[in-house]
Amino acid sequence: IPATNSTLHKRASGVSWNPWDAAYQTYDYIVVGGGLTGITVAARLAENPSTTVLVIEAGADDRWDQRVYDIYAYTQAFSTSLDWQFPTDHGRQMVAGKTLGGGSSINGGHWTRGLDAQYDAWGQLLESSEASLNWNWANLFDYMKKSETWSGPNDQQRAKGADGIDDYHGSWGPVQVTFPDDMFGGPQQGYFAQSMQTLTGIAKSRDLNGGKPNCVAFTPQMMNWHDQDHRSSSPAAYLTPVESDRTNWLTLVNHQVTTLLWANGGTDKTSTGVRFKQADNSGQDYEVYARKEVILAGGAINTPAILQRSGVGDPAHMNPLGISTVISLPTVGKNLQEQTMSALGANSNGFDWGGRGPSGVIAYPNLYQVFGTNGNATAQRIRDNLATWADSQKGSAASKAALQTIFGVQADLIINKNAPVVEIFYDTGYPNAIGVDMWQLLPFSRGTVKITTSDAFTKPEIKVNYFSVDLDLDVQVASAKMVRKLFKTAPLSTLSTGESHPGFSRVPDGTDGGSDANWKGWIWDTFNPVHHPVATCAMMRRDLGGVVNGRLKLYGAANVRIVDASIMPTQISAHLSSTLYAIAEKAADMIKNGV
Ligand SMILES: Cc1cc2nc3c(=O)[nH]c(=O)nc-3n(C[C@H](O)[C@H](O)[C@H](O)COP(=O)(O)OP(=O)(O)OC[C@H]3O[C@@H](n4cnc5c(N)ncnc54)[C@H](O)[C@@H]3O)c2cc1C
Known part of the structure; x- marks a missing residue:
């Protein structure tokens, strides 16, 4: 007898690629995107067995694929079907995970x-009435720990330089964090740390995960030593262990959400669910319905695109594409902040790397350490130029005044609070035996994500506006000069026969470490995005250009939240995952507690 009512048949759970397991049913929560944050928030909501949760993920379930579980296969998923391969301005491509776990x-x-x-500053960008929501370091630090199980270094890892402070980490969370068993045991990582200290005066820290990253330190990774050091992704951490138990949670893979569905009327709009289709754009459209909330977790590029297709954005942009306005929110897709990376290298004298890595030592210098004797002058230049820069970037923000306020917060962090402005990532073997990837962390340049058609299968137009504030390029130049000096600073210099990337024929050395013009030419030719986009649906006051409030609720909607990297209002001086796990954990608690 065919079921006529969804309560009559057993609900599908686990991971499925069959659209009929979800289509035309009603769930308490629909999570759009099964990436880092989507799986995390879904897992926490599904802890209540009477709550039903559906995640829809465009990518496949590739947990079995070596490019996914093997952290040593890093980069092999790039430019494959596991990657959205977003084109951006200047012909650069941005990588984003299109697979379960994002x-x-x-x-x-x-x-x-x-x-x-930096986390405390997020609270300053909200209404003062939202202070009790605790968007600050203390609260997020608790959630970072909640997401984590830390396994400190063993004796052989300590002997190679690994260290950590247990109080900075969690003991019971799903994400496994540790040092690799095969971590490099050669002299290079320790020498890098020593040379950075000698060159810049930066402090060596036992552990940079306690909210004070202006240091050089050995850094752990999301990997599971109980499982052959395989990657601890969001599905490995939050889904796999409970997959057969949580019969109230279904993850539908290989299907792409095309638009939100809206109920008619109401001052605050209500989303009744979503429309979706097979991710290869074949077959029919389906619908599925939400009893409580729709939670967007498609990432900083796709979430604003989904909103714009669903009538949430700038009417002047959407209406000519044939999309009628549901909520006028012109900053959807604006405020994009992406970092820019350059890789420098030096030849080896033949030293033994002592293992296979991955590399795990990072320095986070502040403005004064990067610019040296020009530090104070650069700080003054920042103070003097905030209005000019805000004016030049206002097309990618709510207004000049809004951006100037945000820039003021950013400048205070850089100038007065020693927020690291650049990441110096020691990378054994890339782009040469001795390698350094370096990227400016806190750009003033702002960009946009805009759909160009109502078709869900056309990628949005991404304009990062790389280096459109000249300071961003100057930070990159100063950092490159610093790394050139680093290669010549003992003890790292004793491992090297000299710089290879860019090398002195490409950027002649001279007495000043190379001219700014030559460095700029090389950086423009070779930089890449860091694949860390944020802020395209920023959590801020509405007058600053916010798209969600401190409850992560979409302005103008009653039951739509956003829980992904798009809500981070500003970049931070770090990789993003630990912060995003904390945001998703906090979001889940707010939703469960009816906040
Ligand atoms: C190459 C690379 C290297 C990185 N290295 C590090 C690192 O070493 N350390 C670190 O901490 N962070 C790192 N990051 C950053 C971190 O992984 C991301 O910031 C994080 O994954 C973003 O989380 P998210 O949930 O916002 O989006 P994602 O994790 O990207 O998840 C979004 C998900 O939504 C899905 N989706 C999108 N649109 C739709 C739709 N319409 N319908 C259905 N599903 C949809 C996507 O397929 C994806 O699975 C790296 C990122 C990249 C890309």
């Missing part, structure tokens, strides 16, 4: 956190 299934796995004051 970025957490293909990322580098490095586990770092930003400066405590």
